[in-house]
Amino acid sequence: MIYKSYNDLSRDISANVHKLNYQNFDLIVGIPRSGMVPSYMVSLLLNVHCIDLPAFIRNEKLSKGITRNVQSNIIYAHDAKKILLIDDSIMFGRSIKNSLEKIPSSLLKNITTAVVYSSKQYHENVDIIFVQVEPPRVFEWNIYHHPVVSNSCFDIDGVLCFDPTRDQNDDGEKYIDFIKNAKPRYIPTVQIDYLVTNRLEKYRKETENWLIKYGVKYNKLIMLDLPSKAERMNQSDYFAHKSKFYKNCKSDLFVESDINQAIEIANYSNKFVFCVDENIMVRPGGLKRFKNKKYFLSKLRNKLSKIDFFKKLYYTFK
Structure with missing residues (x-):
């Protein structure tokens, strides 16, 4: 894509x-x-x-x-x-x-x-x-309103709404208040096939109410079936929930905010992932996760700037 x-x-x-x-x-x-x-x-x-x-x-x-x-x-x-x-x-x-x-x-x-x-x-x-x-192709100016949305998986936090702060993410009353009052970020106008989130299953009601409040249309909401945030944080493969579902469903695109998760999901599923935060399409097998995110992003931007330079050079002498 x-x-x-x-x-x-x-x-x-x-x-x-x-x-x-x-x-x-x-x-x-x-x-x-x-x-x-x-x-x-x-x-x-x-x-x-x-x-x-x-x-x-x-x-x-x-x-x-x-x-x-x-x-x-x-x-x-x-x-x-x-x-x-x-x-x-x-x-x-x-x-x-x-x-x-x-x-x-x-x-x-x-x-x-x-x-x-x-x-x-x-x-x-x-x-x-x-x-x-x-x-298949999508553009920044239509990706949230393109027919591909109806055959895509979307994360919630960082995509449909902004991520919670550390203080809000307490797995308690502050987190519930965050879910109820989260500020919307990107709301697609096309029905999403699957919402696949690392939010815990126990917050389904609050999540569904927020989705109704902002008119988010979707087919199914897939949540993480663990009892607490602590158990979720103890997972070594925090991206596995999203990756496994995406790999086994028929969707053609996953929309994720975090670049490291986007890379892992793409490589595991062997499918395309759009990274909202970095505004790039992650190809399966194209990138590897870096432990130092700032170093990774500087390397990525340097790589893209080189590609841009050679593209301009090509068109100059074409």
Whole structure:
């Protein structure tokens, strides 16, 4: 499974904006909602006007900031002579097709279509493709609202809500109060298949009430069947509960907050795990857990920066 973050989106656009430089576009039109972020990135790099599709159709007056002028001096959207209609991605092409059908026919001759990510190297429904990303794929801007959620396992603490503090995690009244009043972090809008948590079974009622309170939709809640926090902490393989369940179920993705647990779950289950805290997709067998977490993260970031450097070098001389 391929994961693209906002950081990846920015890098991929910067590495491929040369495909647009010579075409002299005087207006960038973004397809809401996912197409708006790349449309603004592209418009800033090209220094041209940007507008969303509905506003373009209404022929609204263009605006800009006060810090710099844009290259073209057009005033209204329909004054543009070379228009780039852009979306974040394309699979079947329905979004691009639907967008073009809404645009006045007299303007279609001025429009070129583009996407940052395409499932195919060449796509019959789009003119310009930045990067081919074959499915299965998820993006930072849709991972909690993507159909893959319905075939995924999610942890609770650190994902759906923030982790308890040490003081709150007393396996008593403070912990119960935490569960009842935990602040939500990421709430998916798609039904989750399995919630797999190291919370103890004795806190099921409080946990279920919190899930109802914040409208979390799920199929089953899998909790740890141990009598106390002390026994849970005595486990040498604290990740085993999640790993074993994930390995034996049909889910394609596990969403976990802690990087070390994410690595262990991925390696044990031989499946993908998305690490919320580090915003990365952990591949099975790709990483090993480090006892020193800070050292591990510095090594990981150094590795990613090297990959980014060679990617830019590749596109420079391609």
